[in-house]
Amino acid sequence: MRDGTAAGEPVEELVEELLTASRALVGIAVHSIGAAPTDVTVAQHRLLVLLAAHGPQSVGEIAERLGVNPSNASRHCDRLQRLGLLSRRRSPDDGRVVRVEVSGPGRQLLDAVTERRRADVRRVVDRMSPEDTAVVVAALRGFNEAAQETGQDEWPSLGRSATGAGDAGGRPRPELEALQ
Template identity: 45%
Template sequence: MQPSTDRAAVVQALILASRAFVGMTARSLAAAEEEVTLPQFRTLVVLAVRGPQRGVDIAEELRINPSTGTRMLDRLARKGLVRRTRSASDRRVVRLRLTPAGQELVDQVLTRRREELERLVEATAELWRPEVTRALTAFAEAAGEVSERDWWLGWTEHQDDEG
């Protein structure tokens, strides 16, 4: 990257893009039957991506206070979107996992978001060069996101673990 003005322009473009992504997710959530906040949805996505987790691990991933995470997980459990299970080897360890309803909600929201992204990419098709795609992929990897393929494979593996 060249001068600092280029870096500032990139940061500004990413801020605008992140607002657009949050807006797409919010619209997709609003269309869902289940009332879920953005932080609650992010929790569901963490469970979908990472599989069963301890509450403290989820709070750490979301960078929130563990007590805040516990309250949020309690709400999601009451809605039937997550469930708690005890470890067979250590009964003190409680893990949370998505229920089928939780996974269905994640799938619905992500499908709506994908459809909106496909529409936007089509409208801006002339801008999508391989280097743009590589840069966005590297950015997501640096942020700790897993690829779409790995995300879906992770869910299939966790489903198989249940039964």
């Protein structure tokens, strides 16, 4: 593990380059969602991604995973259900529990957004030399491994403090909700 304290080590330069790259990737993500066949917000897309990745969830589980209030998650689910992108079903194990899941059209939307995002990233990568591409692949593998070792459960949910109550002062962060 590196601590970045050795003289001349370019850790700060790497951090700045990663921040710049993350801004570009967020821009690509937002652009790809904007090109979806059905108009959804970034937050609604995130909810669909969560359901596709983790399977059917209750609204409470969705809210917890996204770090938002259950009423907020419920409103997003209502809109996505009206659009036909998700469905609700009673749990076969407990009829009191309603599970939310991605519908066929919801999966088609996710596939379309992913393909658009892949094409947008490819346009950027195609402008790089093969040598730079190989270096970036190796560097990103190392970064991704280090990120997994850190454990995402150590990171607060987007838009919330480590306690889940909001920002450091306990206030909600609505300006960050769009990225969820």
